[in-house]
Amino acid sequence: MAVETGRSVAPAAGGDARGRGRGTGGAPGKTPGPLRRALATHWYAWAMVAPVVTVIGVIIGYPLVRGIYLSLTDADEANVARTIGVNEIEASHEFVGLDNYQAILTDGVFWDRLGWTVLWTVGCVSITFLLGLVLASMLNRKVRGRTVYRMALILPWGIPAFVSVFAWRMLYNEKNGILNQLLAGGGIDGIPWLGDPTWAKISVIAVNVWLGVPFMLVAMLGAMQGIPGELLEAAEMDGANAWQRFRNVVLPGIRSVSSTVILLSTIWTFNMFPVIFLLTRGGPGDSTEILVTYAYRLSFIVSPRDFASSAAWGVLILLLLSAFAVVYRRSLRKQGEVW
Template identity: 60%
Template structure:
């Protein structure tokens, strides 16, 4: 009897479940999707993030879309719409497709500027990381006046970029600069730091290293302090030399931090417009001009070529995106999560 009752009850339950499923299939209440659940459960977070999304879309998204569109036209100062007094002159530029990109990539100027930009970026980032790591390891030790040294070494990062550029431009002055004054005091001749292509390149690299080392130092110092001291103690007990401890403990322990700061440093240095523009103006001639300064010059000097400048900007963006993707893939192959 119990078995029969159980079967009847089970059958009734199955029929009820089937009827409920049928009702849902015919337009009954459905289970909310993941996006709807997230918005209903975390509506406050979405409300807080919404203004940031809107501002970012307005300040970054719209100029980016506009720039990509202009890069596909022949817009120049002569063909752009403008208002002179009460007269409104309409735009006369036309869509030309990828013509600007073809002109840029087939010109020797692009490859010349790209080569110097790569040299500039690699040299600066390598010096940033090497000097920053050395200073971080020094400050990670017990040292008298360590707080004072930290404050002193972080000052270049705290100084605004344009202020640093003007200070160094004065230091490099051929006639009144402090550097040449020190050389003359030592019995050596003055150097025209910003007058020769080679010395001008060395000069801007030195300034960028001076500005960028504090960031690397602070980031790597934080990474060093996160490595357990017990690892170094155990390695020292086992007889590991300082170089072996550095190679097998410090470098692997800093791998995650290093991958992040190297990527950020590469992007920032690749686009380091203020220092080069304010110190050398891209000169002498165009010896120190990198891709971003050339793009600026296309848009704001001479006959302003807005479409060409926009195409340069899009190419720079694509180069950085490709570099970041390749870098990310290389990290994944090494087992890093990024």
């Protein structure tokens, strides 16, 4: 009986060993993959992130996929699915491939809008960055009333953009605007701020700069205050003047922050719909029309509304910004700024 018992126990023990060898991976001695290890180790973090990822996928992912699909069709107001009273009309649009992109890229309208959009973006971002840098340098010093100045300069950031734009629209009024009244008081003829193509472009850039300076100011000021004071003191003891300290200590110290805010400001300005549309509606004529406002016009203003072309314009805008972000990131990596 003892021998039989031993024989019966041995296979069971071997079976347990083989079972332990398999573990949860199946094959004996096989270690779990990196994805499984990450899930097992950081399951709580994944559980917390999952709802956010799901919401973003629904809010951003679905419209993006839908827009790409529409850009490959001839969908417009007359052939999409719609309901009229109790009648439901099915969609009759067809797949046309890349015809919409070919039509856009061979049309001078796209290149004219792209040229002004690039000029508008470069002008706004450059002026905003320089003003934010100068103001941050001034407020980084110990001056009387610094808190009041900070609040006054950050105030435009706290006002909704559409409210600010409407306020500026009243200031730019050619007959009753405060700006032309001030000019008239000095014996200067009024300026057609929004009626002349050149002045309209200057006007929209000025409004966008006014809206963007507070963000740049806060970012630059925070970066400057993060620079160790010992570096500035050491440079001053070595005989460096204020400009040399700024160029050799401050600018390198804020490079990582400035490169990031420049990228963000570029993306925001490239797609700055409210300022252009609410201030000039792309006018006079189409002189201030940027890519995003023209895409909106195709989808919601012109008749019949051209959903396919509007979606194609949107996809091209996304591709342009993605290409810029990739090139910009590579240039930063070459300079040693990795983010």
